Amino acid sequence: MTKLDIQSGQAAPRLGVPDRDALRETLQKQGILIAFALFLVGFSLMSDRFASWDNVSTVFRQVSIIGTMALGVTVVVITGNLDLSVGSLLSFATVLVVDLHDQIGPAPAILVMFAATLLIGCVNGLLVGYGRLNSLIVTLGMLSAIQGLTLIYSGGQNVDIADQEGTWFAVFGRGFLLGLAVPTLIFLGLAVAFHVMLTRTSFGRRVFAVGGNPTASAFSGVRRARVVFSAYVLSAFTTACAAVILGSRVMGSQNNVGQGYELLVLSGVILGGASLLGGSGSIPKTVIGVLILGFIQNGLLLMGYPYYAQWLVTWVVIILAVWLDVASKRGAFFTRTS
Amino acid sequence: MSRVAHHTAEELADLKHRAPLLRLDGVTKTFPGVKALDDVSFDVRHGEVHALLGENGAGKSTLMKVLAGVHRANSGTIHLNGEPVEVNSPLEAKARGIVLVHQELSLAPELSVAENIFLGSLPTKRFGLVSWKRLNAAATHILDRLGVKFESYDRVGDLSIANQQMVEIARALVFTPKVVVFDEPTASLTDAEKVVLFDVIAGLKKEGTGIVYISHRMDEIFTLSDRITVLRDGQTRGTLNTRDTDEDGVTRLMIGRSLDKSARKAAPEPGPVALEVKGLSCGDLFRDISFSLRRGEVVGMYGLVGAGRTEIAETIFGLRAKDGGEIRIDGAPVDISGPPDAIRHGVALAPESRKEQGLVLGMNCRDNMSLSQLDAVSRGGWLDRGAEQAIYDEYAGRLSLKAPSWRTPVRNLSGGNQQKVVLGKWLGVKPRVLIVDEPTRGIDVGSKSEIHALIRRLAAEGIAVLVISSEMPEVLAVSDRILALYHGRLAREFAAADVTEDALVQAISGL
Numbered sequence: 001m002t003k004l005d006i007q008s009g010q011a012a013p014r015l016g017v018p019d020r021d022a023l024r025e026t027l028q029k030q031g032i033l034i035a036f037a038l039f040l041v042g043f044s045l046m047s048d049r050f051a052s053w054d055n056v057s058t059v060f061r062q063v064s065i066i067g068t069m070a071l072g073v074t075v076v077v078i079t080g081n082l083d084l085s086v087g088s089l090l091s092f093a094t095v096l097v098v099d100l101h102d103q104i105g106p107a108p109a110i111l112v113m114f115a116a117t118l119l120i121g122c123v124n125g126l127l128v129g130y131g132r133l134n135s136l137i138v139t140l141g142m143l144s145a146i147q148g149l150t151l152i153y154s155g156g157q158n159v160d161i162a163d164q165e166g167t168w169f170a171v172f173g174r175g176f177l178l179g180l181a182v183p184t185l186i187f188l189g190l191a192v193a194f195h196v197m198l199t200r201t202s203f204g205r206r207v208f209a210v211g212g213n214p215t216a217s218a219f220s221g222v223r224r225a226r227v228v229f230s231a232y233v234l235s236a237f238t239t240a241c242a243a244v245i246l247g248s249r250v251m252g253s254q255n256n257v258g259q260g261y262e263l264l265v266l267s268g269v270i271l272g273g274a275s276l277l278g279g280s281g282s283i284p285k286t287v288i289g290v291l292i293l294g295f296i297q298n299g300l301l302l303m304g305y306p307y308y309a310q311w312l313v314t315w316v317v318i319i320l321a322v323w324l325d326v327a328s329k330r331g332a333f334f335t336r337t338s
Numbered sequence: 339m340s341r342v343a344h345h346t347a348e349e350l351a352d353l354k355h356r357a358p359l360l361r362l363d364g365v366t367k368t369f370p371g372v373k374a375l376d377d378v379s380f381d382v383r384h385g386e387v388h389a390l391l392g393e394n395g396a397g398k399s400t401l402m403k404v405l406a407g408v409h410r411a412n413s414g415t416i417h418l419n420g421e422p423v424e425v426n427s428p429l430e431a432k433a434r435g436i437v438l439v440h441q442e443l444s445l446a447p448e449l450s451v452a453e454n455i456f457l458g459s460l461p462t463k464r465f466g467l468v469s470w471k472r473l474n475a476a477a478t479h480i481l482d483r484l485g486v487k488f489e490s491y492d493r494v495g496d497l498s499i500a501n502q503q504m505v506e507i508a509r510a511l512v513f514t515p516k517v518v519v520f521d522e523p524t525a526s527l528t529d530a531e532k533v534v535l536f537d538v539i540a541g542l543k544k545e546g547t548g549i550v551y552i553s554h555r556m557d558e559i560f561t562l563s564d565r566i567t568v569l570r571d572g573q574t575r576g577t578l579n580t581r582d583t584d585e586d587g588v589t590r591l592m593i594g595r596s597l598d599k600s601a602r603k604a605a606p607e608p609g610p611v612a613l614e615v616k617g618l619s620c621g622d623l624f625r626d627i628s629f630s631l632r633r634g635e636v637v638g639m640y641g642l643v644g645a646g647r648t649e650i651a652e653t654i655f656g657l658r659a660k661d662g663g664e665i666r667i668d669g670a671p672v673d674i675s676g677p678p679d680a681i682r683h684g685v686a687l688a689p690e691s692r693k694e695q696g697l698v699l700g701m702n703c704r705d706n707m708s709l710s711q712l713d714a715v716s717r718g719g720w721l722d723r724g725a726e727q728a729i730y731d732e733y734a735g736r737l738s739l740k741a742p743s744w745r746t747p748v749r750n751l752s753g754g755n756q757q758k759v760v761l762g763k764w765l766g767v768k769p770r771v772l773i774v775d776e777p778t779r780g781i782d783v784g785s786k787s788e789i790h791a792l793i794r795r796l797a798a799e800g801i802a803v804l805v806i807s808s809e810m811p812e813v814l815a816v817s818d819r820i821l822a823l824y825h826g827r828l829a830r831e832f833a834a835a836d837v838t839e840d841a842l843v844q845a846i847s848g849l
């Protein structure tokens with residue numbers, strides 16, 4: 001077969017570049033890992049304390065609250081919904097568990113707090129799942145509703161635990177086991193459990209199906225409402241777990257401790273590559289997303305920047321991550337317009 | 339080339355005039371793990387319909403997407419009117435007069451028909467505001483040409499699939515295109531709309547437009563095309579003049595063998611009634627539908643698109659509420675209020691629209707197949723991957739699914755192979771009653787007869803099967819009995835032994 005161009009006698013332009021596909025696929029699949037690795041290398045070069053065991057375990061402990069919450073939110077996001085109420089739910093749950101601790105004892109306090117928090121998750125789930133209301137509106141409304149609820153409950157007073165040394169409640173936030181901080185263990189343990197749930201159970205499969213294509217899932221006999229409902233209950237559950245860690249670490253709580261956490265949590269989930277359109281996402285990647293947030297914060301502090309610098313940098317990193325994702329899908333860093 | 343010397347001057351002038359309008363040379367395209375196109379060359383002349391044929395996954399859509407700037411080839415060249423051109427984006431293709439009517443609908447369901455037709459080139463007035471008057475007028479002009487029954491301001495999401503396909507076609511007619519590619523345009527069209535489409539193609543042809551026509555329907559290929567190119571496994575198997583060949587010749591080129599046209603085995607005596615429908619009604623969609631399906635029997639449901647066939651199936655499957663009538667399974671009346679109920683009662687429905695209703699596009703092939711039977715492949719909520727794999731392996735084999743691996747997201751499969759995943763998903767359920775709606779839409783001729791055989795085999799295993807189809811040959815090939823529907827009513831029932839094509843056509847047209 002001759003490649004000679006008889007018609008015009010010109011050499012024809014080639015159509016493309018071979019082997020870009022392979023690169024693109026790697027970028028698309030492992031982009032977040034690569035970014036993570038670059039971060040770690042960059043920071044360790046800039047600060048020799050950064051890569052120390054002490055520092056790394058500190059970061060893990062610091063992200064454990066946001067990370068734990070992000071696990072449940074990941075499930076919600078995979079179903080194609082949002083949960084913006086987790087921040088104020090964290091405030092509510094922490095205030096509740098701390099306040100009840102001295103009144104009814106740690107174990108009953110934890111039980112009551114879990115029941116109340118899960119109940120709020122059920123309301124979210126009912127409205128978004130069975131009521132088919134828009135999740136952004138429902139959970140944004142819930143965000144302020146819970147804020148009100150918290151203030152009514154506490155009367156605007158901060159709460160704290162009187163006997164901070166003598167209670168076993170301290171173990172969740174301050175304890176160590178086998179050289180690892182208990183918050184880290186809770187976070188990673190739950191992460192493993194959630195990962196197994198999403199990848200090995202029929203419920204997990206339904207979560208992905210409902211988010212990927214609700215109509216086709218309905219045709220397959222998947223009950224969307226039930227799956228979405230469960231996702232919100234799971235989200236409330238992880239927030240309740242985070243409240244135990246937070247309450248136990250601080251041994252007290254302000255009415256607005258969780259303010260802004262919903263965005264940090266969502267940032268971690270998005271950094272992990274979950275699509276807000278639903279149908280994709282994974283727990284290991286969410287964990288990495290959350291760790292990136294933690295390491296940025298930590299690295300900046302080590303380098304002597306004020307703590308609020310992290311807000312700006314976090315925003316830049318998220319935009320970069322999303323851009324990288326879109327760019328790798330379309331194969332170019334800018335769209336060409338002709 | 340040496341033969342050129344023997345042409346007369348007149349013939350030479352004609353040849354020059356008929357020089358290719360478009361030429362693709364040595365196009366190679368790989369996807370991760372797949373060589374979709376391997377050094378393919380192809381050309382289209384002025385005013386010619388060039389049919390592109392090949393099995394599912396042969397690379398037809400990919401070749402056309404390279405032409406239309408959707409995919410970038412690894413290597414190869416494109417010439418338009420003898421000039422080498424680069425086509426790096428769909429926009430660029432459009433600017434050069436190359437238009438692709440996609441196999442999978444690519445419309446914005448929330449927008450109006452007119453907006454969809456003119457998307458990207460909406461007529462504007464001052465301050466860049468859209469001129470709705472001009473937009474709707476221009477859209478109506480095109481729609482009139484297509485003789486459709488909907489309006490330019492209708493919301494696309496509310497249209498039937500057939501009408502959405504017509505919108506997709508209308509988009510191609512906005513500019514005076516040089517080359518129009520139709521990728522399986524008739525897969526979801528009714529006969530009436532097909533006639534309109536063929537008129538449109540004839541008109542384009544007269545204007546000198548080059549047309550590429552992809553279809554698995556041999557009758558269309560042989561009525562429309564001037565030349566046929568056959569692709570197989572990403573390679574060109576040959577280009578033939580349509581008048582020098584016949585269906586068998588093309589089929590052999592395509593799948594490497596002749597089609598097995600042997601008469602099917604007589605069905606064994608059907609068993610007891612599995613599904614009985616009595617006086618089923620739903621609004622003005624259908625009224626007073628009564629029929630029964632026996633175990634071991636394949637019943638065809640034939641009728642025009644819009645006759646209520648799909649709606650009946652969806653009602654039995656619990657996706658629509660009936661306003662009258664009764665459904666019995668194995669003799670007992672059942673109340674089916676949703677697909678989970680239906681599945682529990684042993685009813686399965688393979689829906690007609692694979693993209694919207696059949697598949698989770700981002701999910702892999704295996705997981706899509708097992709989605710319809712998650713309870714069967716899990717124990718106490720834990721997935722049994724071995725069981726899932728077994729289903730996939732069995733049906734990927736029985737349907738000769740062409741997929742790089744079970745891990746491939748179905749989004750990356752060719753249209754026909756996606757359809758096979760939908761079928762596998764529901765055939766694998768081993769239900770009591772299996773309803774398949776347009777089961778072979780987009781499936782190549784070879785696989786089609788295999789699927790018909792598979793449906794008959796499932797019936798022989800004791801399943802009651804209802805096949806909904808708007809293709810008469812299909813209904814005739816698989817059914818033991820045929821229900822003819824007209825305007826939401828059961829017009830007639832035929833035994834396969836004594837049905838004629840004429841009688842069927844009359845029954846579904848209300849004669």
Ligand SMILES: Nc1ncnc2c1ncn2[C@@H]1O[C@H](COP(=O)(O)OP(=O)(O)OP(=O)(O)O)[C@@H](O)[C@H]1O
Pocket residue numbers: 369370372373374392393394395396397398399400401441740741742749750751752753754755780782
């Ligand atoms: N976006 C993609 N990513 C990866 N692989 C792809 C992609 N698109 C197509 N392929 C692969 O390329 C091959 C050719 O697919 P193509 O869609 O061109 O087939 P086709 O001839 O149009 O088949 P059909 O008759 O089923 O529509 C298939 O093996 C398919 O899996």
Ligand SMILES: [Mg+2]
Pocket residue numbers: 398399400441521752753754
């Ligand atoms: Mg195709």
